[in-house]
Amino acid sequence: MTDAAHPIPHAITEHKRFGFTHYMICLKGILVREGLRYLNQRERFISSLVRPLLWLFIFAAGFRQVLGVSIIPPYQTYVLYEVYITPGLCGMILLFSGMQSSLSMVYDREMGNMRTLLVSPFPRWFLLVSKLLAGVAVSLIQVYVFLAIAWFWDVKAPFIGYLMILPALFLAGLMLGALGMFLSSMIKQLENFAGIMNFVIFPMYFASSALYPLWRVQEASPLLYKICLLNPFTYAVELVRFAFYGQIEWTSLAVVAAFTLIFLGGAIIAYDPSRGLIIRKQDTGGNS
């Protein structure tokens, strides 16, 4: 059956091509939205700070005597254990924040909000990178608030260190956020997210140089040492640790940059409707 032409006049809007300004408007919109969501979830802000502060105030104080740290780069003298684990705790904030973003993406997908983003006419990779940047911006604020509190606990770095860690934190945050984004594409339901805690966050955190120097790990378990060396989180922590003292650890920089590209590439492919994992999960949110 076909139908005759309809008499109603119609209008078609003429669209100019998107330019740089449009892209920046889109990026700003995503940043603002993530910021607003963060402000609306005060408990998320508090828990993101309480976690590392507990480690700093209780764990580090308790283990100060047990886990002595020898003079290893970038330190030029003996340092308190609190000082040693601070870069690791910064990494912990970034790690949890990256996974929190992933959780929020799964939640958005379940609730349908994700579709608002994915049907934007901007390229999918740009939307995902913008979302990633928004997540990193939020986690950087958390790290600096944590460092401000730690400063009063007498955990202090040279002033230049607080500036130098910014790009290091940014890159590490990108890597962990991209990992979270990639993982979010593989999780169909929010309930499955608990697996991320057990199989990603805890192994990444504990099998790294965040809590103890690698030479100590090597003494205790050569196998664990090798695992730590394979763990990209180790390099994220070391990148931040060296940056605290105005130094660049080139190996860590290269590894973190490489893994950022790998995870981000994976996330972009996973969210690509023609190639991604989402399509295989039948995630329409509708009836059929």
Next chain:
Amino acid sequence: MNINAGRNVAARHETPPVPALELMSVSHSYAARKALDNVSFAIQPGRFAVLLGLNGAGKTTLFSLVSHLFATGSGEIRVFGYDISRKPGDALRRLGIVFQARTLDLDLTVRQNLSYHAALHGIGARETRRRIEALLESIDMGDRLNDKARSLSGGQMRRVEIIRALLHRPSLLLLDEATVGLDVNSRATILADIRKLVQEEGISVLWATHLIDEVNDADQVIVLDKGRLMADGGVANLIEATGAGTISEAFARLTGSPPPPLPEGQP
């Protein structure tokens, strides 16, 4: 709703226009289950088309393909001539979409939800403000601008979602079961608003529903059943071709199922 205020109207076609939406032999499967099977139809600009089908007919899959949430594995989908697979950006700019599931962020205000959408379409802050205020005023919701989305009723949320879909001035509006779960008054208001858009602004609409009473005599009706296109045409054509007395009967004959249900609250 006047979505055309200040817009650059580029074309009023004299010759046969490019279809607002065109599906050519589109199929889609979820593993072994075929959700859409060789579906082809076209909607001309300025038409109100009803995509009629029971739950599970493939309406939402079709929407996911048209809105590029899923890739078109087999066949071709064009929005005003733009292939959704090859030029998704150009196609999506011309599309306004209201999904079946609520997609407002409940923790954000109405303004924040709408501003977010505008940003995702590259619309600047001043223009966004102007459009939001004008559109909300047109549905008498100007006073709810700074209210959290979760404080709105189901009907109000749906109307905000429709406003949101119109914010970037699309030429084709897709609505997937937009009135599901709403009371009779809200349904009637929303349907009337959308029909007014077609009449006054010339916007094209694809309205997916399983409620037969939402079909008007002048509408193009596309019937889907178990992923297959059963009919595509005007109401009169459809009734005549099936030898039925009403559109409800025609639908039942085409799909081999009992007539679709009337909405709650209606005899």
